Amino acid sequence: MEIVKNQHGGSELHALETIRGQLKPSKSRIKQQNKTQEPEFVKLFNQAVERQYQLHFSRHVQDRFQQRQIFLNGKQLEEIHQAVQLAQQKGIRDSLIVTKDSAFIVNIPSKTVITAMERDATRFRVFNNIDGAVITT
Numbered sequence: 001m002e003i004v005k006n007q008h009g010g011s012e013l014h015a016l017e018t019i020r021g022q023l024k025p026s027k028s029r030i031k032q033q034n035k036t037q038e039p040e041f042v043k044l045f046n047q048a049v050e051r052q053y054q055l056h057f058s059r060h061v062q063d064r065f066q067q068r069q070i071f072l073n074g075k076q077l078e079e080i081h082q083a084v085q086l087a088q089q090k091g092i093r094d095s096l097i098v099t100k101d102s103a104f105i106v107n108i109p110s111k112t113v114i115t116a117m118e119r120d121a122t123r124f125r126v127f128n129n130i131d132g133a134v135i136t137t
Contacts, residue, residue, distance in 0.1 A: 053081040056112040064116050070102055080104060083134040084111055092132030098122065100137045105130065
């Protein structure tokens with residue numbers, strides 16, 4: 001263990017291990033750093049999306065994005081945003097939004113994306129508890 005001054009003038013406790021005569025941070029320290037940084041990134045990302053697209057992502061859908069390796073770019077977020085606006089104009093409360101690559105269940109009044117899946121996974125699926133659908137392609 002070693003106490004190290006950080007860039008903010010405080011001290012941190014680092015676990016060090018010797019590898020081939022060099023001192024390196026232990027793997028547990030690196031994993032711990034990544035775990036604490038990831039939620040901050042997710043938080044910042046969600047705030048940016050909420051500001052620009054007025055969309056919220058439930059914890060459930062964030063887990064689905066990670067599990068199903070669904071990645072959204074600005075164009076896709078804009079597509080979802082426009083679909084939510086259209087659904088809102090039509091008075092839809094819970095909508096299935098189908099884009100070129102993915103499908104989403106969105107609570108329209110709260111503008112919250114509830115779940116997501118790849119478009120291919122929507123074949124022969126039943127979507128219940130929705131009162132409308134918007135297909136963007």
